[in-house]
Amino acid sequence: MAEKKTVEKKVVFDEERCKGCELCVDVCPVDIIRMAEDRMNSHGYQPAEVPDEDQEKCISCTQCYQMCPDVCITLYKENKKD
Amino acid sequence: MAEKKTVEKKVVFDEERCKGCELCVDVCPVDIIRMAEDRMNSHGYQPAEVPDEDQEKCISCTQCYQMCPDVCITLYKENKKD
Amino acid sequence: MKKIASYPDSLTEKHFHYCPGCTHGTVHRLIAEIMDELDIREETIGVAPVGCAVLAYEYFDCDMHEASHGRAPAVATGIKRVHPDKVVFTYQGDGDLASIGTAEIVHAANRGENITTVFINNAIYGMTGGQMAPTTLEGQKTTTSPYGRNLKEAGNPIKMTEMLSALDGPSYIARVSVHTPKHIRKAKKALKKAFQRQLDGRGFTLIEVLSTCPTNWGITPKDALNWLEEYMMPVYPLGDLKDIEEVE
């Protein structure tokens, strides 16, 4: 309820699961996925991320979800207005 | 040298090897093989035989030799006269 | 916002122990999604292999057996004979299925055992550090083929799937790959069909999945996907190898 909402994320990464394999980066047709340079998870991997400013650009193609071997990605889409 | 020659045998059975399976009997095209009724080898089998009187009739087709699973049969043929 | 793709219910929360980019995880997800979609998680008993997927029993959220190396089809047979009404699957690597477990897979297939086998072909022994598998390609260097696989010494990359297709028992056998999202979707289709066949009581099904092992191949995950496409696919062509549509 009192949750602070910043950006409505369409592409959410489970950073602790991510192993930095970069497979998601390549398949994204709109090129919004990148590897975080500023942090490492507890296993020593730099996780993938979609910067807040690019979240909007996701076209919900699910390519990244399909490709991620570690099932790190959860995808959301705006509710249809109808 | 002093060997007593009775009939010149064309079909010789190793009676001790014979197991009386009768497979040779069937394949002989001139029907000269039969099972000995009067004797048994040391394994308790009545061996196959070609009676002396029929030895001549063998046409050397080797069917019996081919068929005999126990390789009991030695076949001879008259030397060609040429 | 509506969730359109997320972690399947039939996976536990455990993080996979697989190396970065290893496609074992991809196949795990597909199987879990199928369990979700067919609503069979509570009806399924899985059999994990000895191989990188040895801990699969920690990931699939269904009853599981950990088999001894290569014997998953025998273990699955034991399970299926006791529970003919449950869904039983084996998950096996190429060392497991195509080498030590050759007899078990051949006979499970020949019996038409009503189970589903997921066969991960990554052309190498992953778990043990990169030895030659029976499926290793000609010339491929591994820790036990340091000069590249030599066909005269080690024989040809074995085509288990083609070989098993020569038997009467299997109802559906296919080879798929998971190196692109498109192929992953196809792979899921084939896997789902195999599980469905089992539910229909149609006998043995096997899906071979061409997979990567970036660590032991010694290349990056991305390169591994390319290597799979470039080198493995010509030797192991994709497609349905056997598909007995209808029971007479």
Next chain:
Amino acid sequence: MKKIASYPDSLTEKHFHYCPGCTHGTVHRLIAEIMDELDIREETIGVAPVGCAVLAYEYFDCDMHEASHGRAPAVATGIKRVHPDKVVFTYQGDGDLASIGTAEIVHAANRGENITTVFINNAIYGMTGGQMAPTTLEGQKTTTSPYGRNLKEAGNPIKMTEMLSALDGPSYIARVSVHTPKHIRKAKKALKKAFQRQLDGRGFTLIEVLSTCPTNWGITPKDALNWLEEYMMPVYPLGDLKDIEEVE
């Protein structure tokens, strides 16, 4: 008088222990004749199976190994790798080769191991008193299929020879029979070709020989020949299954 057919040199004088009418003896003779004709008795190392032919090492007058049940191809591999210039053959029953020894024959074949395998298919386990073999026919009664082989439970009669033909390693695979003199002559031809292929260094060869087991089939030797022709041959059709004529 001239001898036109007699006991081959490559057999010892030992009487076969086989049952009356059992065609193991026939195949022994053919192999011995081939050793005579190719003059390889002193170059040959044979591997006997566990099965009725377990004592084959007493009959073949060449160096012999008695293998453990099903492992003859592995034993032969060990021998051949030490003596690549010798002729090495295995002689195996259908329990030995098609059941317990499945993995070993598949991999010897796939490696293209330069050995010759003589595979005696008599659709039953002879040595142990007539249990079901993987090659037992549908409905055939044996001591472990007392109600007749049930395909749903026990699977289909396995077609090892067809299955092995799907592999890349073998150079020559054929199925023959020894139920008539004519078939016996053909069988010999195939066997000789296989041995010759080995001498030419062409890799794995296998000849499946349809055979009888009158005792465990529970019929007379004569009836056994007919049963073979009538029931086995339709399931196991004769002929060359694989024949790689030339090395590229």
Next chain:
Amino acid sequence: MHEEIIMAGFGGQGIMSIGQLLAYSGMIKGLDVSWMPSYGPEMRGGTANCTVIVSDSRIASPLTSKPDSVIVMNLPSQDKFSPKVKEGGLVVTNSSLIDKEVEREDLEVIKVPANEIANELGNTRVANMIMLGAYLARKEIIDLDTVKESLTSVLPERHHDLIPLNEKALDRGFELVNEEVTV
């Protein structure tokens, strides 16, 4: 009463069956019994033998090195087992196939032309029952009727049509000895 018997002959001569028949008969008479086969490696054409013990007390070992009696249906069996018989013991021998005399003086030997009689009865395969009949006539450990009754339980069902023939064979063997003895 404690009787140890070895029965031996070619495989296929029905040695195992008469052993089982005797053991079964003993059991239904309330005696302790054991039947112990010994096979050669061959399925056919080898020799087969079994040891039967019938006793009114608990049987320790099912084996015997000094049988009270032997029933031998071929020459190798006679050669092998007659030397083992207890002093003063019994040899029932198949004179149809065995010419050779038993070499010991201390034994009682009953010669039974079992194959001839069986052929007379129309089926060589019942030679074994003739041998057993003869044995039973000499060693009255179990009455002939009990043995006949047991046939139904011991013979496989597919051979039940042969029960009358088997009974006749038992009788013929029994009579043979009784005649000898009583005449």
Next chain:
Amino acid sequence: MHEEIIMAGFGGQGIMSIGQLLAYSGMIKGLDVSWMPSYGPEMRGGTANCTVIVSDSRIASPLTSKPDSVIVMNLPSQDKFSPKVKEGGLVVTNSSLIDKEVEREDLEVIKVPANEIANELGNTRVANMIMLGAYLARKEIIDLDTVKESLTSVLPERHHDLIPLNEKALDRGFELVNEEVTV
């Protein structure tokens, strides 16, 4: 002299190599040495550690429960091994990845920003050599030159082009500590 060291970090951080390098250097100096790895089940991403013992007398056990020193390249390793160090022992820790302080008062702690320095040198993978250099500066069990010489024998041939870089990394680690100590 008897020194027992545990080195630990993420798989891939080159822990095993610096252990082998140290052991090899000890050997060519005529000392007794042992190198003992311990792997997790994972090929990558797990933690790896090894125990190296260098001694001027015969080494009994290649294991140690109370090392004289530890070299730790990630946090889980520091957490796991620093409590085991002998009283008054040494911890060389990778401050690039480890924020946390070592919790014991009795230990000497050398913080080495190994990843930073390695990145400066142009290759993160030599962070291990920087750590080893720092260790060697503090514990002079083997001279730096011997260790550098050993690189040729220990590194697989395909990495021999990196020997100069590795040498430089050893130097940088060594200098770092020497500066600290001497300044």
Next chain:
Amino acid sequence: MAERVLMKGNEAIGEAAIRAGCRYFFGYPITPQNDIPAYMSRELPKHDGVFLQAESEVAASNMVYGAAGSGARVLTSSSSPGISLKAEGLSYIAGAELPCVVVNIMRCGPGLGGIQPSQGDYFQATKGMAHGDFHLIVYAPSTVQELVDLTYKAFDTADRYRNPVMVLGDGMLGQMMEPVEFMEPLDPADLPKKEWATDGAKGRDTNVINSLALAPEELEAMNKKLENKYKKVKANEVMHEEYRMEDAEIAVVAYGTSARISIKAIDMARERGIKVGLIRPITLYPFPEKEVAATCDQIKKYLTVEMSTGQMIEDVRLAVNGRRPVEFFGRLGVVFEAEEVLERLIAMGGEIQ
């Protein structure tokens, strides 16, 4: 009293298993135990059970692993070389703590050996069956009746301890016929449900059948758990029988077929005034160590009799622990005769005087 039937040892095993609620048999033919699969293939279908001839002993033991993990009472049987092939599988079954019954109708080895009865697999059965610290519980019947009773009991014991139980017979015991009485058959539906078994995780947490423990501490815990189980087995499951031991000065220690021949020899020796008795271990693991030890005050000399070159003798010596001499008589390949044992007993009797 139940009806007495004359039955081969092997077949009696099969019938006893069925009466114990066993409905699954996986095996591979091998002499001299072939009557067991033959019997099961004939009888199990009548009870809606499953007989499956596996492709090999390796496969059979892994099918057993699967079926046992699924909660069933399951039997496999083999003879010596076939048991060796089941070794790895049995180690997994023990490691995963699954119940099952394994019959070994021993023949004479090593290698292919021959089909003569033997007791040469004692070490294998009781000690080194396979890799790792585990044990089978081993029953050694000596009559066909005991084959029946112990096979039946084996299923209970296996379930109670979640451990494989072996019934160790030999070719002689398997192939001989004796009169036997059977117990009332048990309906498998009446057996308690095994909560740990895999049958689909419906409305419960998932069950995992497993013998893997990667973390050293877990691995040690798994082994500790097993060790504690075996302690319990040792405390509660020892079975043995004594014969004419009341005033004995010499004790023969023998099991199975050897024990029977020994009884004959003992009776003969007693007739000659030699005070000899028999200690017959019925469980070989756990070995009746205390029970043997308890006789040490009374007994002057022990004679271990085996159809082997001397295997159980080590357990006898461990039990006697140096307090008395332990001698050995054995033959292998050839079944010995009571007279041979007697001769040895006469010699020992002389020495004692």
Next chain:
Amino acid sequence: MAERVLMKGNEAIGEAAIRAGCRYFFGYPITPQNDIPAYMSRELPKHDGVFLQAESEVAASNMVYGAAGSGARVLTSSSSPGISLKAEGLSYIAGAELPCVVVNIMRCGPGLGGIQPSQGDYFQATKGMAHGDFHLIVYAPSTVQELVDLTYKAFDTADRYRNPVMVLGDGMLGQMMEPVEFMEPLDPADLPKKEWATDGAKGRDTNVINSLALAPEELEAMNKKLENKYKKVKANEVMHEEYRMEDAEIAVVAYGTSARISIKAIDMARERGIKVGLIRPITLYPFPEKEVAATCDQIKKYLTVEMSTGQMIEDVRLAVNGRRPVEFFGRLGVVFEAEEVLERLIAMGGEIQ
């Protein structure tokens, strides 16, 4: 003095085998011995040798059977579960009296267990490896140098007795590195010809490699022959080492890795004035029974130290034969530390006073 090289135990085994004239390796990967096949696959081709990765351990041991019967020096290696799968084959090899060398780099079982070092296969190696009355000759090295020396020696011993020889190490020994020196390599062409081997019966009677004996008397003869061989092995091949035993009152008995950790503990105990020494069996079969027994007058208490729940302790107790107490210390799954053994020694030292 030969050059010292720093080498992993596993690789050192491979090099020693090659220097002993071994040119044939058949094996199947398994942790923690994978460096052995890796080494052989890299090095054997340089010596015109054959490395073949078998389809399984079962196949590997039968390939060894074939190659050994053909007269070659041949090696196979595996770890615990894989050794269990070689059981049947090893029984055949022993039965047929063939020489070969088998390495077991033990990991922790039962079942899949874990890859931690262990000594849980002692029983399997020394007693019940498989069916039938046979034995492997078992060497238990405790340093990488000894791995080298004993592997080399194993080939000679195998040939001399025509019996399989096992080199029994554990994951720790196989994976650690130590400096080693190697012997001069031997040319296999210089080895004496094996007249019994199969290589084509050219101008001689045929040779048959076999372990079958159907006639009981033959079977007994085959077993007698083996029994006599093992007697000779026991008489001639025992190896052991003693450490600080001169004035010891407590003796630790330990082999392999356990012995090394025990030495550390003994040194620590000695510093505390406890008189303790080590008896280290180098051959596990034949076990140094007389050698242990010979210390009974001097030693007041024995402590067997193993990475198992207690296996070798039975052989120690058999040797001591009740004359002194024999205690046990062991852990399994977790490698114990010298301090733990020390603690136990302190307690025992106290009791003795």
